[in-house]
Amino acid sequence: MDLIAALRTFLRVAEVGSFSAVAEERGVTQPAVSRQVSALEEHFGTRLVQRSTHAVTLTEEGRELVPAAQQLVDSADALQETTGRRRSKAVGRVRLSVPVPLGLYFSSRLDALLKKHEELSIDLILHDRLRDLIEEGIDLQLCVGEINDSALISRRVGATTAFLVAAPNYLKGRAVPEQPADLQEHDCIVYHRWGRDDVWWFASPEGAVSVSVRGRFRANNSEAVRRAALNGHGIALLSHLLVADDISAGRLRALMPAFPPARFPLTVVYPSRRNLPPRVRAVIEFLSEIIRADPAMREDADARAASHTEVYGQD
Known part of the structure; x- marks a missing residue:
């Protein structure tokens, strides 16, 4: 038995006093409505309504159940609304782990992300070593270098300079x-x-x-x-x-403009692709945009040469 569905039916029957009227509203048969109420009575071990040929009235136990049933249905509705909102909007907290230089860089640019998603919050964790995402409850980590952990989903978003x-x-x-x-x-x-x-x-x-x-x-x-x-x-x-x-x-x-330091990939990693919340997707897209906006973190060689020409003053 779907308890919430049965309680909804019971509450509507209590309000209108008729199985047939509720059945007509919902496009089902009168016996189907009656069976839902009977299933509730069996579940609670007590009679909830008195049936007659003219009307349905509540028993004392039925009247006592109404406030609690209404509260439970209201809570279920609120939970459904919240969950639905979370499925379509970036809502809630994201624990984001990034290397120190990138963390300092991003922290001065997070305003745009937080203004765009007003129900999103960021817990920024600065690191110099890779963290254990599962053990530490981290939603998202930006890593320098290749990622060889098959348990993680990875997405390359740029490269270091x-x-x-x-x-x-x-x-x-x-x-x-x-x-x-x-x-x-x-x-x-x-x-x-x-x-x-x-x-x-x-x-x-x-x-x-x-x-x-x-x-x-x-x-x-x-x-x-x-x-x-x-x-x-x-x-x-x-x-x-x-x-x-x-x-x-x-x-x-x-120093040594003829021998620029090697570049390493910048990779976003997270525990699972399945049912990735919009809040995490929003942060991934933000990180990608911020990195692409800096020529020195793009993966193409021309951006690399341009950044070093600017610093060293060479053609």
Whole structure:
């Protein structure tokens, strides 16, 4: 028995006092209405109505049931309305996990998303390592690098752009590195997050080039690495989102323009494609739009060259 449907029928019968009138309203037979009320009586173990040839009247137990039945039906209607609204609108909270540089970037641009979806809220989690989506209740995560977890749904939305940088006071009196191998003669600040973070990759006309670096300072937070670089502790490899303003202001100098740092994919991951809520879809689309709006995070090579031409001042 569908309890809510049966209660709706009972309440309407109680209101109009007739099985046949309710049957006519609903386009069903009178016995069908009577069977629903009888099923309720069997469910509750008591008679709810008195039947006669002229009318249907409520018993004492039937009258006592009316307020509770109405409350239950109203609650079911409210739940249905809320669920339906959630199926069609971006409603509720999204727990979004992103790397620190991108988190700082997005947090200054979230206003457009929240204005567009007034019933949406964002719980932004900044990370320097991948998080466990299921264990931590994360709806969506933006990752740097390839994703090999078959349990997750992934969608590539862009690519990173990074710069090799150092403060002028670090470079003073030192030979400026011109190729990756030269970095072995320098103090390098390692941004520790993936495992082999002391191996840096660069692009060259001959293909990808790697070099093992070393230094006296390492950190698992990109902003800590940036501050160490600004203070002249060594050479760092950091996202353009963190250092572009420092380069423009002369606080940091971009190095080795002939060997730009390798790019890595930016990938959105989430636990399941099935019944993906509109709130999560809205955030995925927002992330994609924000990334596409920055030429340095597009996947095409021309955007990459343009961003480096602007910083290095080369053709």
